[in-house]
Amino acid sequence: MKSTGQDSLKTRQTLTAGGQPYTYFSIPEAEKTLGDVSRLPVSLKVLLENVLRFEDGGATTVDHAKSIAAWVKTGTSPAEVPFRPSRILMQDFTGVPAVVDLAAMRDGIIKLGGQPDKVNPLIPVDLVIDHSVMVDVAGTEKALHDNVEMEFARNGERYRFLRWGSQAFENFRVVPPGTGICHQVNLEYLAQTVWTAKIRGEEFAYPDTLFGTDSHTTMVNGIAVLGWGVGGIEAEAAMLGQPIAMLIPDVVGFRLTGKLNEGVTATDLVLVVTQMLRKKGVVGKFVEFFGAGLDDTAVATRATIANMAPEYGATCGFFPTDAAMMDYLRLTGRDEARIDLVEKYAKAQGMWRDSSTPDPVFTDVLELDMSTVEPCISGPKRPQDRVVLSQASSAFKAELSKSLGVPANDIAKKVMVNGKNYQIGHGDVVIAAITSCTNTSNPYVMVAAGLVARKARALGLRPKPWVKTSLAPGSQVVTDYLDKSNLSADLDAMGFALVGYGCTTCIGNSGPLDETIGEAIDNEKLVAVSVLSGNRNFEGRVHPQVRANYLASPPLVVAYSLLGTMNDDITTAPLGTGTNGQPVYLKDVWPSNKEISDIVEGDLTRAQFLDRYAEVFKGPEEWQAIQVEGGTDTYGWVDGSTYVKNPPYFEGMTMEPVAKGDIKGARVLGLFGDNITTDHISPAGNIKKASPAGEYLVERQVSQRDFNSYGARRGNHEVMMRGTFANIRIKNEMLGGAEGGNSKHYPDGKEMPIYDAAQKYASEGVPLVVFGGKEYGMGSSRDWAAKGTMLLGIKAVLVESFERIHRSNLVGMGVLPLTFPEGVTRQTLKLTGDEIVDISGIETITPRMTVPVKITRADGTSETVNALCRIDTDDEVEYYRHGGILQYVLRGMAKAA
Structure with missing residues (x-):
């Protein structure tokens, strides 16, 4: 960032917010040279500001700024610009290998004659440990305690390494396990919308931008933070000071009008948006939301839409700053001085949206009248495969014979589960999980889930006995407002007891099924079903024994646990029989919008966020008890480690690269x-014993119960290269399309x-x-x-x-x-x-x-x-x-x- 001298475009200006003067790089001032960019999409204005701030006549030039300004004339550009994010966000599955690479770079720079302490992140990096907790135990009040205990037992070596990294590297913080999911913690606490930094005594203000080593980094686009997921490789380069060259993207405008009808959830809206944009084709493009419908779209809903950008294929799903966003920042505990800065900065830069704001120029525009959205789910294999709820059962039955390989005469098969008094068959729901930052960040759908549980409990319903139920929020604040409204007790009674604060089922950490149910599925080759409030339902992801997976709103997850099958139409079939002997239907347990909003407005408070995030880096006692040995210059690699190994990327490396040949x-x-x-x-889930990775672990005396997952072992290249292309559902056409990682x-x-x-x-x-x-x-x-x-x-x-x-x-x-x-x-x-x-x-x-x-x-x-x-x-x-x-x-x- 320029901090001394006069910039060539003469864009430096000062504004005062919260009693503090800030230097910023003014887009309106730049217009005196670049021409009118007032109708440039706000997401591109963020890119333009980044160029103005770093413009040095070298890597970043006035021509780069002119290229972005010229975009507004045509809505597209072939030009390339450099981009430097303000910060980096990591989760532990991707963060561990990134820290391994940094540690290896310290060893590598010594071999090249450099100093190890030169290898440090140059911009702030936050790593949130959220991907390691598994649903080993579910449906009991001890679930949280037992799962945390097993998490620390499994991941002690990884966690010691991360604690070493937090002490060894500058600009590197670790949010401990049990706090929440990185994207929800980012949305509720880490993100500032406008970032600040003091350089040589001068206080600068500029847009909060980031790269994240997780696809769903885009969730924070919901509060006007431009960021997207990158691989750990690209993130490491950015944190080490490398500008990331990017083609100026096309920006597809998505106009929202109207508002959702009674009984329709934010999740339903998100699945419609995902399907529309995937059909449109937005890979490599920005999507920016605009239109009068934003006035009736809660910020939590915007974040849910933004979260799904990887599912609709866009680089980001951006929402501009407006008054509703200021209310959200205030609710979630940001201080008043920062809120004042965000509003004044956005207005000064032409980044503020209200009812009088002219529509930006876009490459192309889609439009959705939100009143047309119907309740829906997506599956059984992809997030964009949306099906209207009333048609879900018939669509599933069609998929059974079409893509899931069940012969038509076998579809109705039922088998007794050994030692149980019930049968299961194709289409029965064996996992119902309220999970993932996508929806647990949205208090409206979480309260709706609690109310479905409350109404079902009052009528005497219970989930079917073959359904594994779980609740894993992305933030401890969720527990606070569910407790305050007494909805936690209702969810507990329905089997949705708290199992941990992490991604769990959404990333395949769904834990084991009941052994007898698993045997029935395997022996009879049943197509079992999961219903989860997540963002991914790819083959083999949720659980290796579950072939069909559906994304749904949290209240529908509860409802499907009661119904217990995908074979029946949940909108017309009884969910169960009440204590009065009468059938209970979905309409009997579905809450009204007013019931939901009354609880959200009454029981979700600013004080909850302030309290939960006051000591966010402290962590539970188990984290505090971890001892770190050795120095902070280089890591003491352990030869026998099966979790963390020095990778071979820098072996035999010379100061000059060897020329590439054909x-x-x-x-x-x-x-x-x-x-x-x-x-x-590169699967993240279970490691099979009869696989190269499993054989590697067995050879090193690791018992199968301690295999953990591929995701947890990403710090060991020996495990991961053996797991490459090892997904149980991958089909190599060299073998006639047979499933499994063979060649x-x-x-x-x-x-x-x-x-x-x-x-x-x-x-x-x-x-x-x-x-x-x-x-x-x-x-x-x-x-x-x-x-x-x-x-x-x-x-x-x-x-x-x-x-x-x-x-x-x-x-x-x-x-x-x-x-x-x-x-x-x-x-x-x-x-x-x-x-x-x-x-x-x-x-x-x-x-x-x-x-x-x-x-x-x-x-x-x-x-x-x-x-x-x-x-x-x-x-x-x-x-x-x-x-x-x-x-x-x-x-x-x-x-x-």
Whole structure:
């Protein structure tokens, strides 16, 4: 940031808020040079301010500012601009490997002759431990205590490492386990909307912006904080001072009008928005919400919509600052001086929205009249697969035979559960989880869930005995207002006892099913169902024994636990029989909007937020008791550790990068279809004993009950590379589409796990490639999907299209991303996986160049495809040339020292 001298665009101005003068970089002042940008989308005004603030005539120039200003004339731009976020947000699954990389960089810089204490985040970094608690115990008052106890027992080594990091690195804070989910903690406490910093005695104000190592970082867009998910690789570069080059995005405006009808929830609205935007196609684009409907859209609902940006494919889902947002900042405990600054800054910069604000210019516009939204759920496999609630049962039955592989004559099958007095069959709900920041951040849907539980309890209903029920809020404040309204007692009585504060079921930490239920599912190959208030329902994510997964509002989660099946129409079928012997229907337990709002307005208070976040970094006694040994310059790696190991990224590294050569004689490791997610590539869930990762752990005397999850072991590259492409639901077309992480080794054609095939090719000195379809790498911002790809020896990934974050991560790990030319696919090429691939022209690579890919078949015939290189920017060329972004940064640090 410029802090002395006169900036070339003469944009420095001063405003006073809360009695404090602040220097800021004025967009209206810049207009004197750039021209009118008043109707630029607010999200792009944030990018423009970032350029104005960092403009130095070098990496960031006046031309960059002019490029953003010119966007308003056409609604699109081919230009590239640098972006530097104000801060970084991490969760522990992605945070542990990032801290491992920083620790490894300290070792690496010593080998290059530098000083280890030079490796520090240069901007604030907050890591929230929220991904490690599992629902081992549910439905009892001891669930929270027992799950926390097991969490610390499993993750002691990881937590000691993170405590070391919090002491070793500057600008690095850790929010301990049991506090909440990173995005909800960010929304309610960490985010400031306008950030401030003192530099050389001068107090600066500027937009709060961030990168997060989790896709749902976008949740904070709901309070006008521009941020999005990136891989840990990109986040590390940003925290180490690297500007991130980005193409100026298209911005799709989403006009909201009207308001939701009685009985329709924010979740229903979100699922409609997700479906509309995914259908529109907004990958790589910003989405900005506007219109009169915002006046009737609570900030908590905006945050829920913003949270789902990864599901509709956008980089962000941004909401501008307005009066309702000031009320939310006040409610959640921000001090009055900051609230005053946010309002005055937004108005000074043309970032404030009210009823008189002209509509911005957008690349394209969608519109939704919220009065048309109906109750709905999404599933059974993707967030965008929305189905109207009244049609959910019939749609599920169609999916049973269509995509879930159940023969038509087998759909009605029921089997007795061993030792129980009930049967289960296809379509029965075995998990009902109120989970995830997406909805637990919204008090209206949480109170609605509590009221459904209260009404059901009063009528004498209980969840069906085969349903595992759980409640895992993203913030301790949720417990406070549920306790104050006495709704906690009703939820407890319905089996929705508190199991922990973390992501739980939404990321696959759903814990075990009852053993006898699991046996029935496995033995009879039943398609069991989960219903969760989360944001992801990809195959194999929620639980390995649950094939169909539905996203729903928290009150519907409670309702489905009562119904116990997806086979019956929940809008017309009885949920159960009351104590009076009469059937009870959904309409009998569904609360009115007034009932909900009365409780929210009466029992949710500013004092709850102030109290809960007063000592947010202190943590529970178990956290405080962790002892950290050793010095703070470098980490004392433990040879026998199965959780934290020094990765091999910097082994044999020299001060200058080795020139990249063409890829010759590569073999195909994987041939994949459309919608391959980062969950498929790098699963976060359970580690199977009969898998390369499981075998690795058994060899090191780790018992199966202590395997933990792939997500928890991301600090150990040996586990993670063995888990790459190991999702139980991934289908490699080299094996006829059979499920499981296997491949074939050629020329012998022997089938084996992907990891084993990669190791065999490595011993033979053979490079590898992967082919795929559309939207390859969709889903979580999982850096291990790229790290594992690189460590397996994969040099290039050639697909029809990439999801944004994964493409960037591949470049960051030195893997070449390529896309087929229009009309060419793995199918038109009739690939089988036994081909040999040569990729030429990459010794002198340039952004988005054409790359010849020669494919030679087993019969000796060949053809060449001119693929598009998806290394998009000059900076990415440098990262690729250096073998990865971390190597690029480390060499720069060593030279500077």
